[in-house]
Amino acid sequence: MFTNVLNTTKSFFLHFFFWIGVWFFFVYFFSYNSTDTVYITWFSSLLLPITIITTYITTYVLIPKYLLTKQYFKLGLYGFYTLVLSTYLIVLAIYGSFIFITQLEISKVPPMGRNFIFILILVYLVVGLTSFISLLKHNFNVQSKFKTLENKILETNLQIxxxxxxxxxxxxxxxxxxxxxxxxxxxxxxxxxxxxxxxxxxxxxxxxxxxxxxxxxxxxxxxxxxxxxxxxxxxxxxxxxxxxxxxxxxxxxxxxxxxxxxxxxxxxxxxxxxxxxxxxxxxxxxxxxxxxxxxxxxxxxxxxxxxxxxxxxxxxxxxxxxxxxxxxxxxxxxxxxxxxxxxxxxxxxxxx
Incomplete structure (x- = not known):
């Protein structure tokens, strides 16, 4: 039980520091040709939970439930729903920031924050990276379990x-x-x-x-x-x-x-x-x-x-x-x- 608690705590802190790093990445990215730290901080903070939701849906639902089980139709269907949901939330974040933070002054919006396609790509860049890491981890676990099973079979055969x-x-x-x-x-x-x-x-x-x-x-x-x-x-x-x-x-x-x-x-x-x-x-x-x-x-x-x-x-x-x-x-x-x-x-x- 102590080991499970330790592993859970370790996993929590790894995720926590990873998303802190992603937030700093957003801040750095949107700071290009802009000095409006207030807008950049708030917009990055709004974009982060959208990225987290999209990432966790992809890595903990779409990949294990549909990709790894080869249910490609459902993967495409629910992947499309995820894309629509994330697109909708990004649009809300863009227009919400434009309305409530800049008070409808387009000049205050950083150049990198005006391009919706670019922001969408940025979010899915993080999603893609975490999904790739998740697949690597899954492959490593499968190989490790297969090797363990193979060793057990060899050991059993030797005993027999x-x-x-x-x-x-x-x-x-x-x-x-x-x-x-x-x-x-x-x-x-x-x-x-x-x-x-x-x-x-x-x-x-x-x-x-x-x-x-x-x-x-x-x-x-x-x-x-x-x-x-x-x-x-x-x-x-x-x-x-x-x-x-x-x-x-x-x-x-x-x-x-x-x-x-x-x-x-x-x-x-x-x-x-x-x-x-x-x-x-x-x-x-x-x-x-x-x-x-x-x-x-x-x-x-x-x-x-x-x-x-x-x-x-x-x-x-x-x-x-x-x-x-x-x-x-x-x-x-x-x-x-x-x-x-x-x-x-x-x-x-x-x-x-």
């Missing part, structure tokens, strides 16, 4: 995007844990000596998931270490039935990427890969040079009627990639020569 990413992450984690716990369960049933080692590695993976994956981005060396930890866990599970290689060539080990970006592909390779010639073969390559990221994961695979590309993990990573790198990534999933191959290429930003 972040919420969707978090939702997809939460879906990926249970999927990953489900696969790993199944492995531990199988070893526990066999009372394998590798069970404690698997639990230890799982605890490391859980630490990564709970504390690192919540971040929007992690260093690539942390992601690589996580992948290696997972591969070691799977090597224990598969024993001598697994042939796996992980080659990474990374120029900048401090490069930051979204966490768990490659894990769904790798998990899918271990889960859906086929043992061919007594071995499950998995080859993983990760190359990052400058602003280009290339990832490939291929696993031995016996083609069946099942659609291996429709798992929870792969579907989630496709959605994540669309959100994280729209139009900046290319994902290919294909089967070539008994190998299920996933190829991902991402154009990274320079600051990533």
């Amino acid at each position: 995007k972040q919420q969707e990413l978090n939702y997809l992450k939460k879906q990926i984690h249970p999927h990953f844990l489900f696969n790993t716990l199944n492995t531990i369960y199988g070893f526990a049933l066999k009372k394998s000596e590798h069970t404690p080692d698997i639990i230890l590695k799982l605890s490391n993976l859980l630490d990564y998931i709970l504390y690192q994956v919540q971040k929007p981005k992690v260093q690539i060396n942390e992601e690589v270490a996580h992948i290696k930890e997972y591969i070691e866990l799977e090597e224990i599970r598969f024993k001598d039935r697994l042939l796996v290689s992980f080659i990474n060539k990374i120029d900048d080990t401090f490069l930051e990427i979204p966490p768990m970006l490659f894990m769904p592909f790798i998990e899918n390779a271990f889960k859906h890969g086929s043992i061919v010639n007594h071995f499950l073969t998995i080859e993983i390559q990760l190359t990052i040079t400058d602003s280009n990221l290339q990832f490939e994961c291929k696993n031995s695979f016996i083609d069946t009627s099942a659609d291996e590309s429709s798992g929870i993990g792969l579907e989630n990573i496709k959605k994540r990639l669309q959100l994280l790198y729209p139009e900046k990534h290319e994902l290919m999933i294909e089967i070539i020569d008994a190998f299920f191959i996933v190829t991902l290429e991402i154009q990274l930003e320079k600051h990533e």
Whole structure:
């Protein structure tokens, strides 16, 4: 409430000093080739309220109600009425001053006060100036509101995007844990000596998931270490039935990427890969040079009627990639020569 009162008071004084300035402008204008200060003062004072009325009708009625709403017929009609009213009042001011101030002595009327057209132009010069300022102010307010609305929309979109990413992450984690716990369960049933080692590695993976994956981005060396930890866990599970290689060539080990970006592909390779010639073969390559990221994961695979590309993990990573790198990534999933191959290429930003 105090702010509204302050703004109202500020607006009042701005208008007050503006019209004082207009009055001095009239006095200065009509003083040209005239020294009759009495007539000039009174005539300027009579002309000022006419100008104020015409200006306020134009700026607070005609412009917002008809011009900005594109009601041009009504604008022309009521604009004409305003012109007639102001013309009538100016004529009254001219003849009233001539009768009551100069006592019908035309010689006492200043040269600039005798020309009705000139006086009308002078009044509408002020009206035009204030109308122009009013339109500029309106345009600025509209642009400001539009910018504010645009920022709110962008902020809302970012929040929705972040919420969707978090939702997809939460879906990926249970999927990953489900696969790993199944492995531990199988070893526990066999009372394998590798069970404690698997639990230890799982605890490391859980630490990564709970504390690192919540971040929007992690260093690539942390992601690589996580992948290696997972591969070691799977090597224990598969024993001598697994042939796996992980080659990474990374120029900048401090490069930051979204966490768990490659894990769904790798998990899918271990889960859906086929043992061919007594071995499950998995080859993983990760190359990052400058602003280009290339990832490939291929696993031995016996083609069946099942659609291996429709798992929870792969579907989630496709959605994540669309959100994280729209139009900046290319994902290919294909089967070539008994190998299920996933190829991902991402154009990274320079600051990533």
